[in-house]
Amino acid sequence: MSSSHWNQSGHLLGLENLPREHLLALLSESAAMLPRVTPTQADPSAPLDGVVATLFFENSTRTRMSFTLAARRLGLDVLDLNAATSSTSKGESLLDTARNIEAMGVDGLVIRCSASGGAALIAGGVDIPVINAGDGRHEHPTQGLLDALTLQRHLGRETFDGMRVGIVGDIASSRVARSNVHALTTLGADVVLVGPPALVPEALTSLTGGRGPGRIHVGHDLDAILPDVDALMMLRVQFERHGGSGIDEDYTQRFGLTCARAARLADGVPVLHPGPVNRGTEIDPEVADGPRSLILDQVTCGVAVRMAVLQGLLRSSRRHRR
Numbered sequence: 001m002s003s004s005h006w007n008q009s010g011h012l013l014g015l016e017n018l019p020r021e022h023l024l025a026l027l028s029e030s031a032a033m034l035p036r037v038t039p040t041q042a043d044p045s046a047p048l049d050g051v052v053a054t055l056f057f058e059n060s061t062r063t064r065m066s067f068t069l070a071a072r073r074l075g076l077d078v079l080d081l082n083a084a085t086s087s088t089s090k091g092e093s094l095l096d097t098a099r100n101i102e103a104m105g106v107d108g109l110v111i112r113c114s115a116s117g118g119a120a121l122i123a124g125g126v127d128i129p130v131i132n133a134g135d136g137r138h139e140h141p142t143q144g145l146l147d148a149l150t151l152q153r154h155l156g157r158e159t160f161d162g163m164r165v166g167i168v169g170d171i172a173s174s175r176v177a178r179s180n181v182h183a184l185t186t187l188g189a190d191v192v193l194v195g196p197p198a199l200v201p202e203a204l205t206s207l208t209g210g211r212g213p214g215r216i217h218v219g220h221d222l223d224a225i226l227p228d229v230d231a232l233m234m235l236r237v238q239f240e241r242h243g244g245s246g247i248d249e250d251y252t253q254r255f256g257l258t259c260a261r262a263a264r265l266a267d268g269v270p271v272l273h274p275g276p277v278n279r280g281t282e283i284d285p286e287v288a289d290g291p292r293s294l295i296l297d298q299v300t301c302g303v304a305v306r307m308a309v310l311q312g313l314l315r316s317s318r319r320h321r322r
């Protein structure tokens with residue numbers, strides 16, 4: 001990616017309004033990082049020096065560990081805030097916490113929080129790059145990027161013009177769905193959002209404001225879309241956000257990707273899931289572990305994407321300061 005986009009924003013808060021050429025450049029930089037995710041020989045690339053702080057106010061396995069690994073692969077130190085034992089438990093605000101950690105001399109912040117817009121709030125109050133690792137129901141931009149990179153590599157194509165991607169499940173609560181809708185429609189795919197009406201309201205059709213070449217459709221019948229999709233992304237039911245409200249007892253029967261449903265997908269159509277997986281609820285274990293599944297490829301691509309984002313933002317930020 002040219003330095004101009006990094007310099008303009010200085011943070012990664014979401015994928016909404018990220019132009020196609022910037023998205024493609026970032027995906028290309030991420031793909032170039034893949035050989036460094038599982039290196040077979042000493043890494044010849046110049047290491048970065050500096051410290052990144054990870055501030056996770058919600059639980060995480062993939063995002064937290066892959067940001068940590070990505071930073072270490074780049075040569076950075078990682079300072080991890082233990083949210084449960086931090087002074088936020090005494091009432092210190094997110095912004096005060098971030099500003100105090102910035103004052104210790106760290107070079108960037110990776111933040112996950114339950115408040116939609118929380119990462120943007122912090123970005124407005126500090127002078128170092130902020131990377132949104134998931135803010136409430138708003139966005140999870142590195143997840144959207146890693147899903148796009150996974151599809152690019154699987155399909156062997158850079159853009160998704162003319163494709164149809166189904167995203168199934170708890171869309172209303174999902175920051176993953178939002179970032180994916182922005183990335184996929186910008187790259188040309190039509191996206192079909194499918195689930196019960198309480199979790200997939202019609203209002204979601206206006207999510208992108210029609211800016212990307214791809215369009216958004218809303219549906220409530222998974223069986224109807226199966227023969228027509230080029231990729232299918234299953235989402236976790238986020239019981240912790242709504243306590244199961246809007247989820248009927250027959251959820252799995254109507255919206256679960258069972259083996260029988262997976263067999264109705266066209267040959268070669270891949271299945272994605274951002275994790276963590278509720279096996280037997282939104283997807284059968286045999287499908288999650290089966291030949292269509294890209295779930296572990298997504299995780300590998302996540303390290304590469306996070307390396308590219310950390311490197312781009314930190315290098316740009318340091319240039320800016322000189």
Ligand code: CP
Nearest residue numbers: 060061062063274275
């Ligand atoms: N996909 C994802 O964000 O997973 P974690 O919550 O484990 O980070």
